[in-house]
Amino acid sequence: xxxxxxxxxxxxxxxxxxxxxxxxxxxxxxxxxxxxxxxxxxxxxxxxxxxxxxxxxxxxxxxxxxxxxxxxxxxxxxxxxxxxxxxxxxxxxxxxxxxxxxxxxxxxxxxxxxxxxxxxxxxxxxxxxxxxxxxxxxxxxxxxxxxxxxxxxxxxxxxxxxxxxxxxxxx
Amino acid sequence: xxxxxxxxxxxxxxxxxxxxxxxxxxxxxxxxxxxxxxxxxxxxxxxxxxxxxxxxxxxxxxxxxxxxxxxxxxxxxxxxxxxxxxxxxxxxxxxxxxxxxxxxxxxxxxxxxxxxxxxxxxxxxxxxxxxxxxxxxxxxxxxxxxxxxxxxxxxxxxxxxxxxxxxxxxx
Amino acid sequence: xxxxxxxxxxxxxxxxxxxxxxxxxxxxxxxxxxxxxxxxxxxxxxxxxxxxxxxxxxxxxxxxxxxxxxxxxxxxxxxxxxxxxxxxxxxxxxxxxxxxxxxxxxxxxxxxxxxxxxxxxxxxxxxxxxxxxxxxxxxxxxxxxxxxxxxxxxxxxxxxxxxxxxxxxxx
Numbered sequence: 221x222x223x224x225x226x227x228x229x230x231x232x233x234x235x236x237x238x239x240x241x242x243x244x245x246x247x248x249x250x251x252x253x254x255x256x257x258x259x260x261x262x263x264x265x266x267x268x269x270x271x272x273x274x275x276x277x278x279x280x281x282x283x284x285x286x287x288x289x290x291x292x293x294x295x296x297x298x299x300x301x302x303x304x305x306x307x308x309x310x311x312x313x314x315x316x317x318x319x320x321x322x323x324x325x326x327x328x329x330x331x332x333x334x335x336x337x338x339x340x341x342x343x344x345x346x347x348x349x350x351x352x353x354x355x356x357x358x359x360x361x362x363x364x365x366x367x368x369x370x371x372x373x374x375x376x377x378x379x380x381x382x383x384x385x386x387x388x389x390x391x
Numbered sequence: 392x393x394x395x396x397x398x399x400x401x402x403x404x405x406x407x408x409x410x411x412x413x414x415x416x417x418x419x420x421x422x423x424x425x426x427x428x429x430x431x432x433x434x435x436x437x438x439x440x441x442x443x444x445x446x447x448x449x450x451x452x453x454x455x456x457x458x459x460x461x462x463x464x465x466x467x468x469x470x471x472x473x474x475x476x477x478x479x480x481x482x483x484x485x486x487x488x489x490x491x492x493x494x495x496x497x498x499x500x501x502x503x504x505x506x507x508x509x510x511x512x513x514x515x516x517x518x519x520x521x522x523x524x525x526x527x528x529x530x531x532x533x534x535x536x537x538x539x540x541x542x543x544x545x546x547x548x549x550x551x552x553x554x555x556x557x558x559x560x561x562x
Numbered sequence: 563x564x565x566x567x568x569x570x571x572x573x574x575x576x577x578x579x580x581x582x583x584x585x586x587x588x589x590x591x592x593x594x595x596x597x598x599x600x601x602x603x604x605x606x607x608x609x610x611x612x613x614x615x616x617x618x619x620x621x622x623x624x625x626x627x628x629x630x631x632x633x634x635x636x637x638x639x640x641x642x643x644x645x646x647x648x649x650x651x652x653x654x655x656x657x658x659x660x661x662x663x664x665x666x667x668x669x670x671x672x673x674x675x676x677x678x679x680x681x682x683x684x685x686x687x688x689x690x691x692x693x694x695x696x697x698x699x700x701x702x703x704x705x706x707x708x709x710x711x712x713x714x715x716x717x718x719x720x721x722x723x724x725x726x727x728x729x730x731x732x733x
């Protein structure tokens with residue numbers, strides 16, 4: 221597993237105190253609620269300014285290929301994306317629902333927390349049945365800030381090679 | 392997020408001690424196991440006598456419309472529903488399986504715990520493949536009782552506007 | 563619920579200290595990541611030598627019928643299975659993704675931890691959409707070892723009576 225997370229400190233522990241553990245689970249849960257709420261402005265707030273968000277097909281990730289479905293390198297780019305979702309991207313609205321699996325902590329260091337979590341996103345379109353939309357895992361680098369835990373990096377590696385229409389909203 | 396939970400105390404903390412946290416996760420997990428077990432009599436036991444259970448389409452919930460798919464205002468009504476499931480509701484039996492996401496705690500006060508959690512229910516009918524049945528979020532008000540944590544209120548807001556046949560068993 | 567876990571000590575507590583709780587969640591999360599990684603050699607490492615792994619349809623489990631889809635009685639048999647997956651079982655490769663629900667602890671004794679957890683596995687085949695593959699619950703007996711928590715027994719009881727093709731990879 222460790223090999224999946226470059227940058228992980230060798231020999232780092234994975235033990236967290238309970239307050240940090242609860243904050244970590246809360247971060248994951250609030251993120252899921254936020255991106256499913258339809259209030260897209262909440263999304264960038266989960267990241268530090270100097271962040272990285274990528275949505276990558278598993279095949280590309282595992283082969284080390286650079287191509288990503290989405291790739292943002294700052295909180296400003298996330299805000300641009302939110303603007304795009306609301307104002308410029310032509311799409312049929314849909315509901316999405318993230319169900320996040322139990323967190324797998326890889327390393328806890330002075331540099332932050334490296335953590336991985338499986339997820340599935342269920343999509344519901346108007347007048348259609350709910351269906352699996354996107355499944356994969358989050359590879360996260362989480363840091364402490366004055367306003368709590370934030371993502372320094374979130375990479376969503378999704379298994380699906382085919383996507384039912386475009387991925388518009390944040391995963 | 393806070394706006395989604397009317398009744399939430401302003402400025403309330405969300406920190407739990409570990410024993411309460413484990414009890415909260417256990418409540419969610421036992422509820423899921425119980426409603427998936429087929430032993431419907433277990434279901435009302437998760438609620439206090441003076442409880443509220445609602446199953447509401449997301450559209451109605453977000454527009455503040457009163458219509459709910461199911462709406463029960465006491466433990467007695469939950470028991471009536473169980474009687475209905477077993478004795479009077481005509482339906483094809485099916486298996487259901489709840490997968491519950493990580494809990495998002497909104498407020499911890501003397502009044503109890505306000506918490507929200509995404510869920511997906513997978514249904515398996517005889518001689519059919521398992522498929523997504525219902526996805527949404529639980530909006531919960533949980534209280535301490537002499538017999539542990541119980542639901543004072545559980546509102547399941549589901550994304551699906553179409554439902555594959557009726558919702559018979561508890562979500 | 564208790565009735566579902568034969569062998570559970572009557573009156574046993576379910577409280578865990580936080581370090582053990584984190585280790586339990588971590589075990590579940592690492593197992594899911596491992597069996598989804600495609601590196602099948604990781605799988606036997608989650609079990610003690612004298613272990614039991616079964617994959618059983620719900621109908622057989624509930625009726626006490628002995629037939630299982632898979633049944634292994636030692637770590638050696640798990641390693642044989644891994645060899646089979648890689649070398650002898652003819653199958654179309656696919657990705658799988660486990661999303662594991664919150665753990666429901668049944669008993670904590672000197673003998674280990676009895677725990678139950680719902681799960682869903684999403685499968686993605688080349689050039690197909692991701693879809694629900696297998697849903698059910700894990701019935702686990704987890705023990706302390708010198709190298710951390712391991713499975714003494716993991717029984718996956720799945721709801722699906724029909725399976726889309728064979729179950730090749732570990733659930």
